[in-house]
Amino acid sequence: MRAHEAGWAHAAVSVRGPAWLREPGDVNALVPELWSQTARKVDGVLEVGGVRLTDLVEQHGSPAYVLDEADFRARARAFRDGFAGCDVFYAGKAFLCTTVARWIDEEGLNLDVCSGGELAVAERAGFPMKRVGFHGNNKTLAELERAVELGVGRIIVDSFHEIDRLAHVTRELGRTARVMVRVTAGVEAHTHEYIATAHEDQKFGFSISSGDALDAVRQIRAAEGLELLGLHSHIGSQIFDSSGFEVAARRVLELHAQISSEIGVQLPELDLGGGFGIAYTTQDDPSDAAQLATEMTKIVRDECRARDLEVPRLSVEPGRAIAGPAVCTVYEVGTVKAVELDGGAVRTYVSVDGGMSDNIRTALYDADYSCTLANRVSDAPALMTRLVGKHCEAGDIVVKDEFLPGDVAPGDLVAVPGTGAYCRSMASNYNHALRPPVVAVKDGESRVVVRRETLDDLLRLDAAPEA
Structure with a gap:
């Protein structure tokens, strides 16, 4: 209809x-x-x-x-403790202000920003820049310069143009930037559904299937001033189980294995993004942080074992799951x-x-x-x-x-x-x-x-x- x-x-x-x-x-x-x-x-x-x-x-x-401050802090701690041994980045795009950035710091989480404005809030809050990640599909030259000047912990690159732009910034400033490559795995998870193939058609990331993701890794490795940390994948929003993450992790770790065999590099980190769902109405049944952590870490371990890979340090990016219900x-x-x-x-x-x-x-x-x-x-x-x-x-x-x-x-x-x-x-x-x-x-x-x-x-x- x-x-x-x-x-x-x-x-x-x-x-x-x-x-x-x-x-x-x-x-x-x-x-x-x-x-x-x-x-x-x-x-x-x-x-x-x-x-x-x-x-x-x-x-x-x-x-x-x-x-509700107590609720917000409790949800932040639940992700910190549930994903112990991993890195948890609060996705500031969900809701960010100076006070919230300080709460996130006090509760031991990292912070993910996706604009110069969000980065400015983090700076105003005195958030440790080494624990900040910077997302965005079209970061301006000024934004990249500011991120490198401040020493953000990682920049998630999203295009070949951005790799060139960031390499130029690091040369001009005489600094090194730690980067992750955002990839599209051909998987979208939305609630309980995940559909392959149809999701290369989007503005975010480098396609794994087309070979762009591997080419991006090669370009970063050849650039001065860029340190490659790993791959980043984000598959959707309002996700209520780990099925989509399992498919995405398999495809991203296949690329990890390819990078290891063809380029000779074992990437130390893997970010599976966020999108964890919350209950807006009685029809919603979200998983808690501990359950998500158990399932997602097992998925990564099992996929690495199957490919004889060292297990990379996992990071996730809850935003809605912390701020939404609070x-x-x-x-x-x-x-x-x-x-x-x-x-x-x-x-x-x-x-x-x-x-x-x-x-x-x-x-x-x-x-x-x-x-x-x-x-x-x-x-x-x-x-x-x-x-x-x-x-x-x-x-x-x-x-x-x-x-x-x-x-x-x-x-x-x-x-x-x-x-x-x-x-x-x-x-x-x-x-x-x-x-x-x-x-x-x-x-x-x-x-x-x-x-x-x-x-x-x-x-x-x-x-x-x-x-």
């Missing part, structure tokens, strides 16, 4: 919701696996880190991203509208004071989220609703389908879990909206780690002509 030209939100109408969504026995209750570890309801009011969200909104306004977004309801559809069906739209400017993922990826009433107990029966934003787009939808109390009304607070990854980092000023703050909570205290934008911030970039 051909998709509707205006997007999924305009396609065939159904107000029953997806098959996996069940009406809750208690519409006030939280589903624990969707929320950060300290989230709970007390007399109907959602608390995170011991802070009542009603109090948080009174102090900091809405909408607001609420960051944040919820709290909104205030502005309007509730029941719309009669064809056939007598009714859809209830609950409009909040944010939307696609603070969470683009539903509109962009057809992502699913959950939500809960956050400010009171309700005795009303559960009602299927659609949580929508305030922007001038019919596709401005935050939660496509979820049960809320039937008496949800203007002034109520609604919280959406699992918004720590790619929500603030992809936030925009669409309709000249002001981006919300990130408020960290712990032990009953709240503090702003990214402040709310103001109209002065918005207008400061507007280069108005002289009056």
